[in-house]
Amino acid sequence: MSGADMITAGIDVGSSAVKVAVMRTDGRGGEEMLSGRCERMRRRDALEVARAVFEEALAESGAGRGEIGYVATTGEGEGVDFRTGHFYGMTTHARGGLFLEPEARAVIDIGALHTRALLMDGRAKVLGYRMTSQCASGSGQFLENITRYLGVTLEEIGPLSLAADDPEKCSSICAVLAETDVINMVSRGIPVPNILKGIHQSMAGRYYRLIAGAGARGVVLVTGGPAADVGLVRALQEEAAANRSPVEIRSHPRSVLAGAIGAALWGAFRARRLAEKGLALSGAGGA
């Protein structure tokens, strides 16, 4: 069994988006992503979105439902009724991070509500972590709020931030109080790129402290939706350089899918292990 190809799916139900990845593995280290999708929730029922995105990803992969050996959920996906098993977010981001960036030995997972830095070994075993506290300060949700206040899209903020020439220091990264801060900056005539860069720098400082606190060294992969924000990633790289840090911050075009990819890969691992024990679960993929 361990040598046979297997197709598995990972569903990462986040606070603001659902991500699905369909993966093929051969049990000997060969891993290939067949499809991956990310869909924002937009006030819809998370479980309905999860089902719909799963169907789309499955169709895109070309795999039939009966071919799916394990449907693994992560994040808030415990409620997905066609799951085979569920993995905790930290576990799946480590595995997905390793798939996307094999040199990575740490991940900074920036979610809509929380951010965590985790250390891992070459097998994606989590060795330690640091996590933000209860509020959403400096998280993906905070960035979303900022784009609303500034009237720009999420896709625009990265390039705008890179164009800054005199970043304005942001006094607060509180998702609630930031509105006042930003309105003040706008009323003072600060250009949008400089506002965004200042915000990115504030966030980067916070993330860097998590990374350093966790004791990361070497390559650190940024995962989660904000990983696509080139301005934020640049600010994080600059923060690390300013601190003469032994880490190298990297991102990946598929970083947003890291949790879903990791879930699918761990699902394949479990499916093989269960099969070896003669404990294959019925109903896998039975959406």
Place this chain on the structure above:
Amino acid sequence: MTGGGRGHGRGGDGSCGCGPGEGGCGSAAPAAAGEAAAGAGAAGAVVARCTALMQDLRLGSVRAWKERTGGLAVGYMPVYVPREVLHAQGVLPVGIAGGGEMEIIRGDAYYQSYICHIPRSTVELGLDGSLDCLDGMLFPAICDVIRNLSGMWKMLFPGKLVRYMDVPQDFDPSMGGVFWRHEIRSLAEDLAARGARPLEDGALRDSIRAYNANRRRIRDLMELRRREPWKVPTHELYVVLRAGLVLPVEEHTALLDEYREAALADPDRRPLDQARVVVTGSFCEQPPLGLIKTLERAGCYIVDDDFVQVHRWLKGDVREDGDPVENLVRAFLEDSIAHPTRWIDRDRKGEELVARVRESRAEGVLFCAASFCDPALLDQPMIVAAVERAGIPWTGFKFSENTGQFQVIREQAGTFADSIKLWTGAQA
């Protein structure tokens, strides 16, 4: 994250990757669809009835029973009382398992902040009239706090029967047996003095039969859960067992049959890839239902536990022939579970838990004790040592019956389940 036998304490420094960290403010996760499916249909209807009984702190079913029968109803704190004796005398034994999430207004005035929650809510229930349908209260020997509560009860409700049920800690029949026989007889006399039927051997044998039948059903359900935990999820079994605290035993036995039949017939109950765990330490103050659901949603199949333990205190049947009081005495002395409230040589503490882990094919242990529960927490280090000697992964956390936020426990249980599923058997 978890090597065999390596524990994961509660520390929040995140150093092991399994700790709770700082994060989390949410309550229980949204209802899992598997859970919703399990909650539907005939089994769901039984569970809904049981949940309503559990949440009815004013004991409507007990009041109705008293109106219907004119009998006495006597409350008891969880753990163990010889319910057969009450039943034989026509008395309804009513298990009082605290007030759950009820608001405590006066109960807090009776206990210091470093005392567990159940005595506060029990006092609150007494003072707000919820328990006024009870003709008495029995306080088994659980700990000093419950002993103290029995004294308070005597002062607060002078017209009611109040007994502190000291149990033998010497299991020699010529010592502890004599003592326990005397306690049982004395309890029966107290009940008779309150208007209950005198204790007669024939009636007591019938009661033993009724409780044996009930215990057999519960053992069957436990076995079914060990075998196929997806068919008997613990958040359901728990409320079905809780219903047995307030229902007459015959009704509860019928309800257990109804639940088992409905659960087995439900085609939507399918296995998931979850870690099999034993949850231990919650034998007196009961965890909120949300906590049990959280553990299951986090990826754990609870295949054995200490919840509502009065139903399982006696491991097998009590003999139904011969002297029934002697049979109850011998059952207590010789067939009780290993328990923190029962004397066990310190070198043997944890042995029975390890055996339960083996028997249930569990892959790990969750120590889930109530905050400030002396019996559970004082025993825990010795039981942990036994678990570690046996190479069984474990983690631990504490709760209070009114805990409403489970995010940290969810993370801890989730990472523990992951570590079992992914790293058990792997090189550290």
